[in-house]
Amino acid sequence: MIQVAVLGYGTVGSGVVEVIEKNKAEINKKSGEELNVKYILDLRDFPGDPYEDKVVHDVNMILDDPEVKIICETMGGLKPAYDFTKKALSLGKSVCTSNKELVAAHGPELIRVAHENKCNYLFEASVGGGIPIIRPLNYSLTAEKIDAITGILNGTTNYILTKMDREGADFEAVLKEAQEKGYAERNPEADVEGYDACRKIAILSSLMCCKNVKYEEIYTEGITKITATDFVYARAMGRTIKLLAQSKEVDGKLFAMVAPFMISRDNPLYMVNDVFNAVCVHGNMLGDSMYYGKGAGKLPTASAVVSDVVDCARHIGKVIMCFWDDEDVKVSDVSEARRAFFVRVDVAKEKEAIDTFKSVRVIEADVEGEFAFVTDVMSEKEFNEKADAVGIISRIRMEA
Amino acid sequence: MIQVAVLGYGTVGSGVVEVIEKNKAEINKKSGEELNVKYILDLRDFPGDPYEDKVVHDVNMILDDPEVKIICETMGGLKPAYDFTKKALSLGKSVCTSNKELVAAHGPELIRVAHENKCNYLFEASVGGGIPIIRPLNYSLTAEKIDAITGILNGTTNYILTKMDREGADFEAVLKEAQEKGYAERNPEADVEGYDACRKIAILSSLMCCKNVKYEEIYTEGITKITATDFVYARAMGRTIKLLAQSKEVDGKLFAMVAPFMISRDNPLYMVNDVFNAVCVHGNMLGDSMYYGKGAGKLPTASAVVSDVVDCARHIGKVIMCFWDDEDVKVSDVSEARRAFFVRVDVAKEKEAIDTFKSVRVIEADVEGEFAFVTDVMSEKEFNEKADAVGIISRIRMEA
Known part of the structure; x- marks a missing residue:
């Protein structure tokens, strides 16, 4: 029997205990040994909870x-999660976490x-919730040179943008x-300003590069x-607006950003709606694959x-491969990134806009008093x- | 250095040699050791080929x-692939295959x-080409009780159906x-009659059940x-027609089939077009996840x-977990499966149709001389x- 402890009995922590109990048969079979939750760490007591006697x-x-x-580790936040995790690992206890903040900051x-203590720090839940994405990157796409990862990595903003698209409603409402x-x-700042998606793309970018991409260096713009008017134009172009978290290697330079993009119907991320997430990975042999x-x-x-x-249960005392070195990758300045803009x-x-931007594709839509291109x-x-010279109302980046 | 042999220097086999060469740096890093293709088995010679001296x-x-x-093993077919594979495994040599026919028949x-010889038989390429799906099922969704897998598993038929939908063209053209x-x-029989998709869903079903699902027992209907008229109706319903390979556990019974289905825009498989494939997996905790x-x-x-x-390189002398027992699963008779029909x-x-089927939802479309529901x-x-009693033109199964 393998003894497990859960740090933090909030939403995810109580879910962990529930999953281990409900799918006991499947989980023990796949683990090769029986798992048992021995302790639950929380500041609170949970009188009446079926696991109250495990709470410490x-x-x-x-x-x-x-x-x-x-x-x-399902506490979230940097403190005290960082100290607890580091101590546990230094004692040879593997840690599994949903804490993207900690993984992005100290992964x-x-x-x-x-690895120094022959145990593992795993973080599948830190990006894309339940979607398997860390493991596919580490274990499945091992024959690929991955050169781009683009994801819809935040459910809250995707829910809001989906609603705005469907109902023509404005952001605040x-x-x-x-x-x-x-x-x-x-x-809602962490979500709507893109900070959450930024942590997640930093983690994915690091795994793509096998080095460290600092989330602080990723240009981040929220929604x-x-x-509602932006969506009128999006529809007129057969597009929609999604908050994309993107990391791309172009000519040996790494570009990473979080921002709203106009995406086309042909983009597999177009159909990712409501609170769903998806990650699109581009490899040099496979092309695009998507995890939804x-x-x-x-x-x-x-x-x-x-x-x-x-x-972890299947690898007690053994190191599971994960390539994410301390060495920092230089993230290129966003001002060098090239794309079209709406x-x-x-x-x-x-006239001034056309004179300044030269070749433009005019977008006709049912909007009064504006010129869009x-x-x-x-x-x-x-x-x-150019935009500063003309003085524009707004712009949204274009994506295939 | 780990020596590798490739059996069959056709499309996939030559691709294997190419991938190992082109992504050498990435692959050797992830393998933890250098890989080298020592032999290529083929009946033919390849004068002028850069690897001609490896051909035996x-x-x-x-x-x-x-x-x-x-x-x-990239030969395909049952003979002599089965014998070669079995001999290799019994000598403790791991085998990696793209041969769905062999995996479905003798997995x-x-x-x-x-496993008896401390090596591995891996078959990620046998389903969904380059899409990671076997590994996610075996290594990622280990905390789930998986109760349904639905896939678009054949690129040829999906290309044909996508074209028919977009262009209003008929199947033969x-x-x-x-x-x-x-x-x-x-x-084109193996593709258009659904036999290829049938082998693939048999493999996925077996992994879902951890037991053996015989492909011969899976009801299979092609496209x-x-x-073109069916697509007129599909569009009128806001749907499209896809060849789905499906495996579902309902009240402890396993239902599996390959057939064309009318699927709605809300189905994540709706946007899977052209030669793309996708697999939708339903688990009791995660709900739907999709691999595309x-x-x-x-x-x-x-x-x-x-x-x-x-x-395999990372697990020389060690068994990689795979639960697929010899024990056959009883596939329930398709006649018991319940759904709506177009x-x-x-x-x-x-009148006769309405009298027979009682409650029907009439479908209005621009088709002469027919009544559709x-x-x-x-x-x-x-x-x-009921259909036999009335005498119908055709029917297509409905899916969410």
Whole structure:
């Protein structure tokens, strides 16, 4: 029997306990041994909870118990999760986490500590909730040179954008509704400003490069400025607007960003709606492959944590391969990235815009008082200079 | 250095050699050791080929060489692939294959022989070409009780159906064009009659059940009877027609079939077009997840074979978990499966059809002389009795 501890009995933590109990037969079979949750760490007590007798308040009870081989860190945040994780790993206890913040901030160090102590730090649940994406990158696409990863990595913003598209509603109204339904936090900043997606693409980019991509270096733009009018244009172009998290190697340079993009119907991410997430991976042999599913939620996320527990259980005392070195990758300045832009200007500026941007594709839509167009492919720097010269209403980046 | 042999220097086999050469750096890093293709088995010679000196005609040169640890079987067919594979495995040489026919026919036996000899029989490339699906099922979704798998598993038929949908063309015309373009074989039976998809869903079903699902027991219906008129109705319903390979556990019974289905826009498989494949997996915790990409082609398929080679290289002398027992699963009679049906009858039979099927949803479309409707959910048996009584033009099964 393998003893497991769960740190944090919130949504994901209680999901982990539930999944291990409900799918006991399948999980024990795949683990090759029986798993048992011995401790649940939380500051609170849970009187009446079926697992109340497992709840402890002192992490040292877990760290000091040599029987505990695997720890699920579902606390979130950097403190005290970082200290608990590092101590556990240095004691040879594997840690499985859903904590994207911690993985993005200290991934390579914690992986190194794990490997030095013949145990593992796994984080399938940190990106894409229940969607298998870390393991496909590490174990499946091993014959590929991966040169681009593009994902819809945040369920809240995708829910909001889907609603805006379907109902012609404005951002604020949909956000309010999403908050009422519990799809968005009371303080929605981490989601709507793209910070959550930024952590996740930093993790995926690091695995793509086998080196460290610092999330602080990833240009991040949220969806708060997207309006119902933008969707009128999107529809007129047969497109929709999605918050994409993207990482691309172009001529040996790494470009990474989070921003709203106009994407076409041919893009496999076009059909990823509501709270669903998806990750599109481009490899030099396979081309595009996509991984789609529930990117958040108690049981999907818990399922991913438990799949890591199973992997750890099968590798007690052995290191599971993961290439994510400490060495930092230089993320290229976003101003060098090249693409086309969708632009809206006041109708009075039509001539000036055409003179400045030269070759433009005019977009006809049922909007009064505006002139809208798509530019040629150019660098962000060049675009910004021209846009500043003309004075535009707004712009959204174009993607295939 | 780990020595590898390739059996069969056709499309996939030559792709394997190409992938190992082109992505050497990535592959050797992930393998933890350098891989080298030592032999290529083929009946033919390849004068001028950069690897012509590796070509041998006698399999025993490979089997008798103790240096060869991993064999890629890319010959296809049952004979002599079965004998070669079994001998190799019994000598402790791992085998990685793209041969769905062999895996579907002898999978559990070959896996057992491999494990008895501390080596592995891996078959990622046998389903979905380059799409990682076998590994996600075996290694990622380990915390799930999987109860349904539905896939678009054949690129040729999906190309044909996509064309028929977009162009309003008839089956025969599109097939002819697909043959001219090389997307369909001169003898297209294995694809268009669904036999290829049947082998693949048998493999996936077996992994879902951890037991053996015999492909011979899977009801299989191809796309040869689908017409341009069917697509007129599909569009009128906001649907399209896809050849689905499906395996479902309902109340402890396993239902498996390959057949054309009318699917809705909300189905994630709706957007899987052209030669792309996708597999939708339903688990009790995660819900739906989908794996999408190129289901065929030289390099994508070869990439999947080589990912198996990497896995074998990392597990020399060790067994990689795979649950697929010899024990056969009883596949339930398709006549017991319950669903709604789309039905076309001669307009003269409108009243009779309504009297027989009772509650029907009439489908209005621009088709002369016909009456078309969707039935309530009923068993295939009940449907067939009613359809025989009325005398129908055709029927297509409905799927969410």
